[in-house]
Amino acid sequence: xxxxxxxxxxxxxxxxxxxxxxxxxxxxxxxxxxxxxxxxxxxxxxxxxxxxxxxxxxxxxxxxxxxxxxxxxxxxxxxxxxxxxxxxxxxxxxxxxxxxxxxxxxxxxxxxxxxxxxxxxxxxxxxxxx
Numbered sequence: 001x002x003x004x005x006x007x008x009x010x011x012x013x014x015x016x017x018x019x020x021x022x023x024x025x026x027x028x029x030x031x032x033x034x035x036x037x038x039x040x041x042x043x044x045x046x047x048x049x050x051x052x053x054x055x056x057x058x059x060x061x062x063x064x065x066x067x068x069x070x071x072x073x074x075x076x077x078x079x080x081x082x083x084x085x086x087x088x089x090x091x092x093x094x095x096x097x098x099x100x101x102x103x104x105x106x107x108x109x110x111x112x113x114x115x116x117x118x119x120x121x122x123x124x125x126x127x128x129x130x
Contacts, residue, residue: 002026002035002119006105009124012095020090020124021082022105035107036060037115038088040079042101042126049104053079054115055088063110073099095128102126 008020022038036058043049052073056066067079078091092099103124106117 002107004105004107004119004121006103006121006124009103009126011127011129014096014128014130016095016128017091017093018095018126020092020103020105020126022088022090022121023084024086024107024119034109035118037108037110038079038081039106039108039115039117040090041104041106041117042099043104043123044098044101047101051114052103053077053090055079055081056110056115057081057085057088058110066110066113068114092126095126097128097130100126100128 003025004022006022008018012018037054037056039054040052041049042052051070053069056063076094080089103126105121107119108115108117
């Protein structure tokens with residue numbers, strides 16, 4: 001089973017920036033090799049969990065560099081892969097109070113231009129004050 005650990009959350013004023021990190025590790029044999037994408041979700045109090053961004057991290061040339069974003073964060077958030085294939089980041093700039101939420105990292109399988117989650121992290125809290 002893939003285990004995911006997020007970090008980087010915190011409190012920031014509107015207009016500020018945060019960078020979230022997600023590190024994946026496996027606790028079973030060769031399971032992590034089945035993962036070829038990561039995604040970020042968020043859930044604000046009283047609201048449903050929503051997808052924020054995702055990125056393909058596998059080895060197929062036609063998909064390398066593929067990423068997607070929710071309309072609400074386009075132009076402000078950037079998802080990227082670290083030097084290790086098991087690490088991804090979410091750079092969040094120009095933060096708004098409505099970005100306040102628990103942010104979750106998920107690892108999964110790339111299909112239909114999106115990352116279908118198979119494993120979830122515990123989340124990291126982001127609070128943006130006005």
